[in-house]
Amino acid sequence: MPPVLILFLVVVLIIVFGTFLFWVQRYKRCPSDKVLVIYGKTGGRRASLCIHGGAAFVWPVIQDFAWLDLSPIEVDLGEKGFFSEDNVGVGVTSRLITGISTQSGVMENAAERLLGWDRNSIHELAHELSLGCMRSTIRSMKAASIKSAPNHLIDDLGKKVEEALNKVGLKVIGLDVEKIEVDLGSSSPSSPEGVAEGELVSPSKPHEDPVSEEATGFPEHSPSSSHHLT
Numbered sequence: 001m002p003p004v005l006i007l008f009l010v011v012v013l014i015i016v017f018g019t020f021l022f023w024v025q026r027y028k029r030c031p032s033d034k035v036l037v038i039y040g041k042t043g044g045r046r047a048s049l050c051i052h053g054g055a056a057f058v059w060p061v062i063q064d065f066a067w068l069d070l071s072p073i074e075v076d077l078g079e080k081g082f083f084s085e086d087n088v089g090v091g092v093t094s095r096l097i098t099g100i101s102t103q104s105g106v107m108e109n110a111a112e113r114l115l116g117w118d119r120n121s122i123h124e125l126a127h128e129l130s131l132g133c134m135r136s137t138i139r140s141m142k143a144a145s146i147k148s149a150p151n152h153l154i155d156d157l158g159k160k161v162e163e164a165l166n167k168v169g170l171k172v173i174g175l176d177v178e179k180i181e182v183d184l185g186s187s188s189p190s191s192p193e194g195v196a197e198g199e200l201v202s203p204s205k206p207h208e209d210p211v212s213e214e215a216t217g218f219p220e221h222s223p224s225s226s227h228h229l230t
Helices: 003-025 106-113 119-139 143-148 150-166
Strands: 027-029 034-040 048-051 055-057 063-069 073-083 089-100 170-183
Touching: 003 027, 034 106, 048 055, 048 106, 073 119, 089 119, 106 170, 119 150, 119 170, 143 150, 143 170, 150 170
Parallel strands: none
Antiparallel strands: 027 055, 034 048, 034 063, 073 089, 089 170
8 A cells, every 4th residue: 555545544534533532522411510501602592501410512613611510608607686677686696508509590590690700709699698688687577576486587588598599590508597686685766886787786605516517418498497595
């Protein structure tokens, strides 16, 4: 066989193998702990296509892809103070576990709002949204109602935090309200000067037995709680 023909066949084989390898690399399989986000020309109304637990072909040039991590994020909300509708100080100690949602409609919100964010940035966003929900929820209730029916406050908090997180693509994995303190002695016509909402209203004991990082078995979309009223 002439050397020229051999060289030609080698070049053809290299081109065919290289083309095959290129197309194979564009086929992406999504692991169970991530969401595959394909963006670019997706052929739909949304700017991106989200896939969880499957695979998809990512077209070169017109499409690209990125990943969303589904690992839980623990947010220690700590001991915070707020004011009720009748301006009574209410102290709340709580902890949130959140993560990217895989629910249809919510997952796409995460692709639009959180793609490219690191875990610290998502943590800060969840922290601020949760505190905002606590502030508005407690502000809409009277101190007597909070003291007599703390579970009603906890249920409302869970629903509002879930709703706020869903708007940015997150979900509530667990919301643990460890303590609620109603300081009836702090009542005044308006919020007292020098004590801002979000700061401690009444002292409470520090955590003596913090929850282990492995203890994340909270029911999804159903906040659990333990509370102590003073």
